[in-house]
Amino acid sequence: MERTAQSVSRFFSLRKKKRKEKKKQNDWAFPEELCRRFTLAEISAATQCFDQTLCIGKGGFGTVFKGRIKVDGDEGRIDVVAIKCFSKYSRHGVSQFRAEVQLLCQLRHPNLISLIGFCQENGECIIVYDYMPNGTLSDYLFHPANIKNKDPFPLTWKQRLKICIGVARAIHYLHAGVKHAVIHRDVKCSLVLLDQNLVPKLSGFALSKMGPPVLSNVLIKLNSRVSGTIGYLDPEYALSGELTEKSDVFSFGMVLLEVLCAKSVSREILECGERGETFPAMIDPFLMGKVAPDCLKKFMNITVRCARGTGAERPTMGEVQVELECALELQESADAVKQLKEFGTGASTSLVPLPAHDMEDYTYENISFSEINETFCNMYLRESFSTDEAASVDSIASLDSNREAIT
Numbered sequence: 001m002e003r004t005a006q007s008v009s010r011f012f013s014l015r016k017k018k019r020k021e022k023k024k025q026n027d028w029a030f031p032e033e034l035c036r037r038f039t040l041a042e043i044s045a046a047t048q049c050f051d052q053t054l055c056i057g058k059g060g061f062g063t064v065f066k067g068r069i070k071v072d073g074d075e076g077r078i079d080v081v082a083i084k085c086f087s088k089y090s091r092h093g094v095s096q097f098r099a100e101v102q103l104l105c106q107l108r109h110p111n112l113i114s115l116i117g118f119c120q121e122n123g124e125c126i127i128v129y130d131y132m133p134n135g136t137l138s139d140y141l142f143h144p145a146n147i148k149n150k151d152p153f154p155l156t157w158k159q160r161l162k163i164c165i166g167v168a169r170a171i172h173y174l175h176a177g178v179k180h181a182v183i184h185r186d187v188k189c190s191l192v193l194l195d196q197n198l199v200p201k202l203s204g205f206a207l208s209k210m211g212p213p214v215l216s217n218v219l220i221k222l223n224s225r226v227s228g229t230i231g232y233l234d235p236e237y238a239l240s241g242e243l244t245e246k247s248d249v250f251s252f253g254m255v256l257l258e259v260l261c262a263k264s265v266s267r268e269i270l271e272c273g274e275r276g277e278t279f280p281a282m283i284d285p286f287l288m289g290k291v292a293p294d295c296l297k298k299f300m301n302i303t304v305r306c307a308r309g310t311g312a313e314r315p316t317m318g319e320v321q322v323e324l325e326c327a328l329e330l331q332e333s334a335d336a337v338k339q340l341k342e343f344g345t346g347a348s349t350s351l352v353p354l355p356a357h358d359m360e361d362y363t364y365e366n367i368s369f370s371e372i373n374e375t376f377c378n379m380y381l382r383e384s385f386s387t388d389e390a391a392s393v394d395s396i397a398s399l400d401s402n403r404e405a406i407t
C-alpha cells in the first residue's frame with residue numbers, strides 16, 4: 001500500500017516536473033514587439049525550400065541561407081535577408097538561438113548586425129538578419145576567392161582602419177552604451193560582416209552574456225562556462241573562467257593583428273606555440289608603402305596593449321576606439337602631406353597599389369618594407385603575451401630612429 005502511494009506520488013511529481021519543463025520551453029519571453037515572428041512556411045518560401053544553392057555559409061551553430069522575404073507582412077516590401085537555421089543536432093542549439101534573439105532585439109547600433117525576426121516552429125530555430133552583400137572581414141583578409149561577384153582587390157589600409165574603428169564602436173556600445181553591459185565572447189574576423197559600403201556589422205551573439213547594469217559595476221564579472229573561439233580566446237579568462245569585458249578587448253587585439261597581417265594569425269600563433277616557435281608576424285605586403293609610420297606605430301601599440309596577458313593591463317574599448325580614430329587621423333594627415341609633396345615634384349600618386357614584386361623596394365617616407373617588417377617581427381607577440389610594454393615601445397622607437405637615420 002505504502003509502495004503504491006510512493007509510486008503515485010513519484011508519478012505526479014515527475015509529471016509536474018515535465019509540465020514545468022515544457023512550460024519553460026514554450027514560455028521564453030518572445031520579443032514579438034521588438035522583432036517579427038515568421039512562420040516556417042514564410043521561411044521555406046524565402047529560401048525556396050532551403051535550396052542548397054542559396055546557402056551562403058555554414059558556422060558552428062548552423063547553416064545560413066540568402067533569401068527574399070516580406071519583412072512587414074503581406075503588404076510589406078520584399079527584402080533580401082540572411083536566414084540562419086540553427087542546427088538541431090547542437091546540444092545547446094535552442095538555448096543559443098533564444099539567447100541571440102532575446103539579446104539582439106534589444107540592441108541597436110550602426111555597427112551591429114540588425115535582427116529582422118525569428119521563427120521557432122516544428123523544432124526549427126531560425127533567425128532572420130539583414131543581408132550583408134560583402135560577406136565577412138575574414139573573407140576579405142584570408143579567403144578573397146570567397147568574395148563572389150566582387151573585385152577581390154585587397155582592402156586598403158584606410159578601409160581596414162575604418163572597419164576596425166566600426167567594430168571598436170560596436171564593442172564599446174555593448175560594454176558601456178546599454179543598460180546591462182554585454183560581453184560578446186566571440187569577437188573574431190569571421191563575425192564581422194561588411195555591408196555594401198564596407199561598413200562593419202558585428203554579428204554572432206549566441207555566446208554573449210549580459211552583465212549587471214553598467215553604472216553599478218565598473219568591471220563586469222561573470223562566472224560562466226568558458227566559451228569562445230580558440231586563438232581569439234582571452235588566456236586569463238580561459239584559465240580562471242572569470243569573464244570580464246576585457247576578454248572582448250583581447251579578442252579584438254587579435255582581430256587588429258589579423259587586419260595588419262591579412263593572415264589567420266590567431267590559428268597560426270597556436271600552431272607555432274605548439275612547435276615551440278615564435279610566430280613570425282609579417283605585415284601584409286600589400287600594405288607596404290601605404291601605412292604612415294606614425295599611424296603604424298599607434299596601431300601596433302594599441303594591438304599589443306589589447307593582447308596583454310591580464311585584463312587589468314588592457315585598455316577599455318572606449319580608449320581603443322578613440323586611439324584608433326587618432327591612428328586614422330595620423331594616416332590621413334600623412335597622406336595629405338605626401339600627396340602635396342608629390343604634387344610639388346610632379347611625381348605620380350603612390351596611393352595606387354604597386355605590383356607585389358615591387359614591394360621589397362617600396363618605401364613610405366623612406367622607411368623600407370624590410371625595415372618595417374623586421375621591426376614588427378622583433379616587437380611582436382612575445383611582448384604582448386609577456387605584457388612587457390617597454391620592449392614593444394622600444395621596438396617602435398627603433399622604427400622611428402631608423403626613419404631619422406635614413407632621412
Ligand SMILES: Nc1ncnc2c1ncn2[C@@H]1O[C@H](COP(=O)(O)OP(=O)(O)OP(=O)(O)O)[C@@H](O)[C@H]1O
Nearest residue numbers: 056057058059060061064082129130131132190204
Ligand atoms: N547577415 C549575413 N549576411 C551575409 N552573409 C552572412 C550573414 N550572416 C552569416 N553570413 C555568412 O554565413 C557564414 C556563417 O555564419 P555564422 O553566423 O554561422 O558565422 P561563423 O563565422 O561560422 O561563426 P560561428 O563560429 O559563430 O558559427 C558567415 O561566414 C557568412 O559568410
